Amino acid sequence: MNELIGRVFNFEKTVFPSSSELYGTLTRDGQSPKALMISCADSRIVPEEIMQARPGDLFVCRNAGNIVPPYASMLGGVSATVEYAVAALGVRDIIVCGHTDCGAMKALAYPEGLEAMPNVAAWLKHGSAAQTVVDSCQGHLEGDDRIRAMIYENVIAQLSNLRTHPSVARAMASGEMSLHGWVVDIHQGQVLGLDGQTGQFTTLRENTPLPVAVPAQARYQMAEAAE
Amino acid sequence: MNELIGRVFNFEKTVFPSSSELYGTLTRDGQSPKALMISCADSRIVPEEIMQARPGDLFVCRNAGNIVPPYASMLGGVSATVEYAVAALGVRDIIVCGHTDCGAMKALAYPEGLEAMPNVAAWLKHGSAAQTVVDSCQGHLEGDDRIRAMIYENVIAQLSNLRTHPSVARAMASGEMSLHGWVVDIHQGQVLGLDGQTGQFTTLRENTPLPVAVPAQARYQMAEAAE
Amino acid sequence: MNELIGRVFNFEKTVFPSSSELYGTLTRDGQSPKALMISCADSRIVPEEIMQARPGDLFVCRNAGNIVPPYASMLGGVSATVEYAVAALGVRDIIVCGHTDCGAMKALAYPEGLEAMPNVAAWLKHGSAAQTVVDSCQGHLEGDDRIRAMIYENVIAQLSNLRTHPSVARAMASGEMSLHGWVVDIHQGQVLGLDGQTGQFTTLRENTPLPVAVPAQARYQMAEAAE
Amino acid sequence: MNELIGRVFNFEKTVFPSSSELYGTLTRDGQSPKALMISCADSRIVPEEIMQARPGDLFVCRNAGNIVPPYASMLGGVSATVEYAVAALGVRDIIVCGHTDCGAMKALAYPEGLEAMPNVAAWLKHGSAAQTVVDSCQGHLEGDDRIRAMIYENVIAQLSNLRTHPSVARAMASGEMSLHGWVVDIHQGQVLGLDGQTGQFTTLRENTPLPVAVPAQARYQMAEAAE
Amino acid sequence: MNELIGRVFNFEKTVFPSSSELYGTLTRDGQSPKALMISCADSRIVPEEIMQARPGDLFVCRNAGNIVPPYASMLGGVSATVEYAVAALGVRDIIVCGHTDCGAMKALAYPEGLEAMPNVAAWLKHGSAAQTVVDSCQGHLEGDDRIRAMIYENVIAQLSNLRTHPSVARAMASGEMSLHGWVVDIHQGQVLGLDGQTGQFTTLRENTPLPVAVPAQARYQMAEAAE
Amino acid sequence: MNELIGRVFNFEKTVFPSSSELYGTLTRDGQSPKALMISCADSRIVPEEIMQARPGDLFVCRNAGNIVPPYASMLGGVSATVEYAVAALGVRDIIVCGHTDCGAMKALAYPEGLEAMPNVAAWLKHGSAAQTVVDSCQGHLEGDDRIRAMIYENVIAQLSNLRTHPSVARAMASGEMSLHGWVVDIHQGQVLGLDGQTGQFTTLRENTPLPVAVPAQARYQMAEAAE
Ligand SMILES: [Zn+2]
Ligand SMILES: [Zn+2]
Numbered sequence A, B, C, D, E, F: 001m002n003e004l005i006g007r008v009f010n011f012e013k014t015v016f017p018s019s020s021e022l023y024g025t026l027t028r029d030g031q032s033p034k035a036l037m038i039s040c041a042d043s044r045i046v047p048e049e050i051m052q053a054r055p056g057d058l059f060v061c062r063n064a065g066n067i068v069p070p071y072a073s074m075l076g077g078v079s080a081t082v083e084y085a086v087a088a089l090g091v092r093d094i095i096v097c098g099h100t101d102c103g104a105m106k107a108l109a110y111p112e113g114l115e116a117m118p119n120v121a122a123w124l125k126h127g128s129a130a131q132t133v134v135d136s137c138q139g140h141l142e143g144d145d146r147i148r149a150m151i152y153e154n155v156i157a158q159l160s161n162l163r164t165h166p167s168v169a170r171a172m173a174s175g176e177m178s179l180h181g182w183v184v185d186i187h188q189g190q191v192l193g194l195d196g197q198t199g200q201f202t203t204l205r206e207n208t209p210l211p212v213a214v215p216a217q218a219r220y221q222m223a224e225a226a227e
């Protein structure tokens, strides 16, 4: 038997008993997670480890490349997960979280290897905006530099896609929603955040203000003012 | 600032330094996860906690309802994630993992509340087979019993969908792939597994054989034998 | 005028009168076909001839390559035909029937000629699992052997797709449905059937048990047993 | 065992031997069918019986409601079958063949029962044009009269859809293709054909000219003439 | 500031005041346009200039290549615009209007440049029928001649697509709808019209009958006649 | 003959001759439009009249509701038109232009009437974000006030969708692209513009700065700064 699979036996024996009070509360009261994190399926990026999150803290959507298709595609799992988080659970912070050494972003930067993976290729079409921006504005970059640029631009592109979702648009219009664009650098052990004002990614540090991609800002007085 | 968001500052300060050797190996050698887990976005179900997995152990796809659309839909994130796990990373154990008290499964069992969430409703169409089976074969169940039946049947339905993916079909034909169907019971603190032979879910316990939904079994001699 | 077209005049003159009693019963009582056959559009494979079926016996879906897309694609004709057969007419045996010398399977084995036929190419994507299995597990085969392997594997792949349809899943769960995977060998004048236990195709002969791809087996006690 | 399934044993014993010469020719030379018939999956409508066709005569596409989606949907089985028939096999007569007492057309005329069959409902969207015409131009009809009108209009609508397929458009432009719209009346034992000039269906009889929906008529001199 | 953008200030100052009576009527009574024109987005082809149309005269759908997808694709803008024009506004003349020197048609004739424009390439798939006809029936043409043939055939293909829309089919069946296929020649300063009877495009001139692609012709007596 | 259709004869006689020099230049040099306008198909809103544009000035995409689907849907006409304008023609100002008394926006505000127009209903799904914002943030508005709010919010939603298109994202990243959100008030004879900073629509007047939805702002130094 796969050795990892075998570890599941410990859940009943040790993991659950040691957190039984927390699980008890969470099953009695239901979940009320504090944020939605959309991150990569990569085994090295464990959202709960990065956030020191306990069960119940973080609603998590994970897929190859931390992609968020725009709203049009009615059957998608990311769209459903975003809608459930925002409309049913009232989540008001969404983090799109990329990471260095991302296999999906390598494929977006150097698509040659994608012929044998048509589903991955199709899925990465949702990263075309990143690809186009890097090709056009950073065309001189190569190798790791090109991949790193793709990782950043992909987070930016997915944030644009995220804004097309009605539940997100609604919470933004009413000034309740903050959008975050992060990149976990697993080489340096740092997390970088996008500052929407400057378009720059900067390292998240306690002594500097948290950069936010799209800060909460109410807009719902609009129609009146326009008259 | 959202208190959870603030915890990210600790990643650089304490989390990464305490695992720097592991991250060093994982960035130098790349990932080689031991399994793919497809589980729910629910904040209470942390795959790495259930498996006691460390960074690098588990490739993880998470969405509302631990759904796996069948192969036809070329643009989907789950399809891409499965393909990447199996074809690029060589994963040979896939776990479809449901859980008790699942909001998506409640919605599948009692769809009245879905009108305000059209994306979730559309996504849960991929669970129609579970819905049809429960309605027809377990129509007498109500409330928690009906939801629990839906949770089980949904895992079975998603395993059927998973088998339509070419990368999975290939690894099954060559006898390399095992498929697992689990349900985490966060009330009892247990994990149940589907036994594909009997169609029953039983509690996973160290002293009993691990129930497997579809055990590895080679079929590639087939064409010769048929002549 | 096309000579075949001209033969239609005989329907009123000779064909109908000679079966008027049967047609009378069938229009008075409606149809209650005994099986659904999904077979190729190939002119040489006449399902009713293979089965010695009379009008009213066999519900028939035919398309290039005897393909069954999985459930996801809501607008498809095969999905609709399966649903109508199982849900409206109560059919409980489904045969996916391939054949030797199949043009669609030749194209799946050697796709070079497909550039001029984009619709056929797109449709055969539903046979990708067969293609991937043959490439990977039978990559040494060439010519007719490769095509024959593709024909077998395509039947297996379409059976996997068929199982994702809710109406089929429901009838399987309640132990009412048998799935059959056949290949008509128009060179040898034989029909081969898939044995789901062994994964082998064997010639159907009266004096040996009928091999069945997925025999009827009830599963509906499941949820109770799991508690 | 299902009694019909059991009849398959006779294929090897009696059916094939009695036509072994024909099958021998057809496997040696390949198929060259004389027409493509798109007809309903209904068990009572056996295309080869209506046409007195032998193996090799008729390329056959069958689905619930003898539907032909228009060209846009790239993954469809009917589109692929049409393309294969016209582009690969050179078929130059296509028959869209409806029939009286058609369950799909009853559902189009009276859609109440479709709620339990979402795939059939979706598939019948391709018959919306028929539905709209009958509602608007024949709104006074009820019961069998309404259903009969739907059967006729559906054949007309599917012929419109068929004309959007590039392979058909090409063969029409070059004057090689004839399109036929038929309805088999299994109560009267007659076949009716659409006369494209008058828009009327009339009974096919040997002593009257065959009504043709869209007769072959070359148009390829067009561009020159326009200059 | 873009000089064209700056001209918008004149709308309030001069344009609106000089037509205030017309705008007053149009806002009070709503619009009742006399035709729907589907034309290219090309800046040189101003539908209202070609028709000397005033505000309120012409419902206008414009896109690259004056394309009309067939009915199947439920989410499309052209389908919605056609439906709104015919079903909500009662428009009874539809003009599909191509033009010489059309960039989209050049791309259809010589697709090499489309690799950098995947959306345009995908959209032009709806012109495949034109492409197939020109390749097959006019394969000897080159350069401007090939492009001109493509322009003509594209108008013909889009008219075929237009006929699949239920609202159009209904108005055609009841004899209320005329379809027009035009090409604006911006070199010669002429408009050519398709004569559906002959398949020829001829220059529109006051002293000759207006060629019409599909003239209004009632068909709604059909079902009665067929009995 | 429809009186409007008859006016086309004047194009050759008077319209073209009076602008023959302009058309001559435009056919000799090709088009180089100064902006792309995406506006409604409404007959009362003539983009060239609002802008006092001459042939060659304005690339125009028109559909019911001035909708821009997000990038995901690869086959769409608006996507193709945007891509052609930006990538092939180098357009650097895009105007999404709504208008008062818009039938599509009325339907979005009061969807009851949409049942008879399934295509329009499906198309307006791309305005769901506007609908959700108005329902949630302006739920107290009724009648004309609700419709007016929908018109504004729809322009804002379509601008969000527009930003997901790779060609637009690229031109925005390099600081070349300005996005404009306008509403033509055909009652007051004014044009209002969205100020992206404040989220307000204000009347465009020569003596005040032009409000811009998304001003040109380069972002391509980003990756460097982040290191
Ligand atoms: Zn990654
Ligand atoms: Zn869940």
Ligand SMILES: [Zn+2]
Residues within 6 Å of the ligand: C040, C041, C042, C064, C065, C066, C099, C101, C102, C103, C104, C105
């Ligand atoms: Zn075949």
Ligand SMILES: [Zn+2]
Residues within 6 Å of the ligand: D040, D041, D042, D064, D065, D066, D099, D101, D102, D103, D104, D105
């Ligand atoms: Zn039928």
Ligand SMILES: [Zn+2]
Residues within 6 Å of the ligand: E040, E041, E042, E064, E065, E066, E099, E101, E102, E103, E104, E105
């Ligand atoms: Zn053009």
Ligand SMILES: [Zn+2]
Residues within 6 Å of the ligand: F040, F041, F042, F064, F065, F066, F099, F101, F102, F103, F104, F105
């Ligand atoms: Zn409008």
